[in-house]
Amino acid sequence: MNALLTFFLFFVFVRSFSNGIDRLYGTGISSTLSLIIVAVGLVAAWNMRDVRIHRRLFTLLICLSVFTATAVLSLVVNTRSIIDQYAAWYEIIRYVYLFMLVILVSSIYQSPGFCPNIHRVFMVLLFLMSAIALFQYLAGYTELASPYDKHARAAGPSAHPVSFSLELVLVFFLCELSRRKLRLSMGYNDIVVYLFFLVALALAASRTGVALLGVTFAIYIFAQRPALLPAFAAAFVVVIWTSPFGASFSELSSIPDYILSGNYTVWDWRTAPSSVHWRIYHWYYLSTLALEQPLIGYGPGQTALYSPFVLLAHSAFVEMFFETGVVGLISFTVFWFSLPLAAMSDRQKLVACYGRRSAQIQPLNLWIAMFIGVTLVALFDDSFNRETVALSYLILGMFLVLAQPEAAVERAPGSRESPTPMIAGSRTEALGSPGAI
Numbered sequence: 001m002n003a004l005l006t007f008f009l010f011f012v013f014v015r016s017f018s019n020g021i022d023r024l025y026g027t028g029i030s031s032t033l034s035l036i037i038v039a040v041g042l043v044a045a046w047n048m049r050d051v052r053i054h055r056r057l058f059t060l061l062i063c064l065s066v067f068t069a070t071a072v073l074s075l076v077v078n079t080r081s082i083i084d085q086y087a088a089w090y091e092i093i094r095y096v097y098l099f100m101l102v103i104l105v106s107s108i109y110q111s112p113g114f115c116p117n118i119h120r121v122f123m124v125l126l127f128l129m130s131a132i133a134l135f136q137y138l139a140g141y142t143e144l145a146s147p148y149d150k151h152a153r154a155a156g157p158s159a160h161p162v163s164f165s166l167e168l169v170l171v172f173f174l175c176e177l178s179r180r181k182l183r184l185s186m187g188y189n190d191i192v193v194y195l196f197f198l199v200a201l202a203l204a205a206s207r208t209g210v211a212l213l214g215v216t217f218a219i220y221i222f223a224q225r226p227a228l229l230p231a232f233a234a235a236f237v238v239v240i241w242t243s244p245f246g247a248s249f250s251e252l253s254s255i256p257d258y259i260l261s262g263n264y265t266v267w268d269w270r271t272a273p274s275s276v277h278w279r280i281y282h283w284y285y286l287s288t289l290a291l292e293q294p295l296i297g298y299g300p301g302q303t304a305l306y307s308p309f310v311l312l313a314h315s316a317f318v319e320m321f322f323e324t325g326v327v328g329l330i331s332f333t334v335f336w337f338s339l340p341l342a343a344m345s346d347r348q349k350l351v352a353c354y355g356r357r358s359a360q361i362q363p364l365n366l367w368i369a370m371f372i373g374v375t376l377v378a379l380f381d382d383s384f385n386r387e388t389v390a391l392s393y394l395i396l397g398m399f400l401v402l403a404q405p406e407a408a409v410e411r412a413p414g415s416r417e418s419p420t421p422m423i424a425g426s427r428t429e430a431l432g433s434p435g436a437i
Contacts, residue, residue, distance in 0.1 A: 004044055005108045009121050011037065012396075015389060016125055016167070020132075020157035031090070034097040034388070041100025044107040054402070056342035057106055061099065063335035068095040070328045071300045078299040087301030091323075094388050101392055109399040118400065119178035126171045127193045130200035132156050133164070137203045148275045154203040163387045165201055165209025166377060170393040172197050173216065173370050177400045181363045208381050212373045219369035224362065252276055267308070279314045279380065286313050290322040297325035312382035319382070336378070340371050343398045367401045370394070 011033065018030040053061075075088050082088050108114055133154040136142055142152035145161045158164035172194070179190070201209050214236050221232050252274060258264060263271040264280045272278050289306060290297065298306060300323050303313050313319035321329040347364060374394050 002108065002111060004040070004047070004104065005111050005113060005117065007040060008104060008108060009117055011040075013121055013125065015392075016129070016171070017157040019159040019163065019387060019389065020155065023155070023159045031093075034093060037097055037104065038093070038100045041103045044100075044104045048103070048107050051107070053106060054342075054345065056338075056345045057102070060335070060338045060342050061102060063331070063338045064095070064099050064102065067324075067328065067331040067335045068092065068099065070296075070324050070331045071095060074296045074299050074324045074328060077296050078302075082299045083302055083305040087305070088299050089301075091300035097388060098391065098395070102395060105396060105399045109403045112405065114403050115178050115181050115400060115405045118396070119175065119182060119184075122171055122174045122178065123190070123193060126168070126175055126197055129156050129164075129168055129171060130193070130196035133168075133200035133203045134196070142203070146275060148278075149205075151205055153205045154200070156200065156204065159387065161204045162206045162208050162381065163390070165204040165206035166212065166381070166390050167387065167393070168197060168201055168204065169209045169212045169216075170370075170374070170390060170397075172213075173366065174393055174397055174400065177363050177366055177370075177397050180366065181400055181403065182405055208377060212377055215376060216366075216369045216373040219372055220366050223365040223369065255280070276380070282307065282309065282311070282313065283315055283318050286318055286322045290325070293325065295325045295327060297321065297323045297328055299323060314382040315380060316378035316382070336375070339394065339398055340368060343367055343371070343401045345402065364401050367397050370397060 015030070015033050018033055021027055022030050071092050075082065075092065133156040136154040136156070142154050143161070144152055145155070153161035154164070155161045156164040156168065158167055175190075175193075179186070201213070218233060218236070221228050254273060255276060258271060258277050259280065261271075264277075264284050267281050267285075272281065285308065286303065286306070303319050303322050304310055306322070307313070313322060317329065317333070320332045324332070343364060347361070371394065374390070377390075
């Protein structure tokens, strides 16, 4: 295993716990790790100076660069009116971090050990994150994270129960992505870890994580076996309705009347029984304010300072519009949708070679479903925007789709690997496509 891959696996493991450590002890480990990735990304870029980057990855980097440049422009234009300079520069560093993350993973994702080691690390992560949440519940370390909470919730090794539920579900899907990529059957250890995951998700008591899990699986099942979708949807609704989440989701039934009556234009706790009602008012307030500076916004990292609740927008796209204006929103949206374009680089050739329902196309279908689910989270929640860990997991999942493990032609008795050999080398090499610049 090369040094960059070893470092990346260590970084993923530590970064997954850093937000919780920062929350408990007031440290700045997350920021330090982000700066380290920027430095290591420069090393990876230097090592890749003679390596051709896949065309779609190059496009992704350009889109992210344009968005980062837009954020810098917004900072420069609003220099005198920026309320918190530190918050502004920290946001820009986060975008540079994502850029360097893409560079770093681009340099290692074709390594034969990439998929197997990612699978091992994330299975361990999923178990540890779930076990920590269970320990918090049993030890009484749960918390009421917002005025809307009716039950104390576990935050796991994260900064907030909602962030934890989101990260937990994304870690689970990365485990499944890597397992399907390696063509491994599900063993007893997998089942035990996944059961722990479901318990931890329930203890986080967040609609965000549950909705992401349900929507992603529904889209994936529709892509793989459309006939099973009604049965899955019905079963999911029954489980949610009979679980403690039932009351939480039932509060959303008053949203149409909340909007039609115009109550969202004036804040009143009595007409907003759930955090989703609060979000609608918050989006209205921030968007109305943003229309006063629609071109370039108020500057990166300034949303919470203008919010009447001193909170983030709870929508990545509303937040981008407020902070960087129409220019920033467009460049961010282009970057966002360049992710599936990169993931689907060779989809047509894979379908032509193996068929739409083949094992080779399943990881891509799962990632696309995951992307749609996370996009909905980005529309309705801020934990995605605040926690770069979540977006990092989505980017890592994209590279898992593009990666190709070494072929396993000979298998030991009892091996979990599929008898069908994998394609060796990179996808573009396997399909005979240049696909690089």
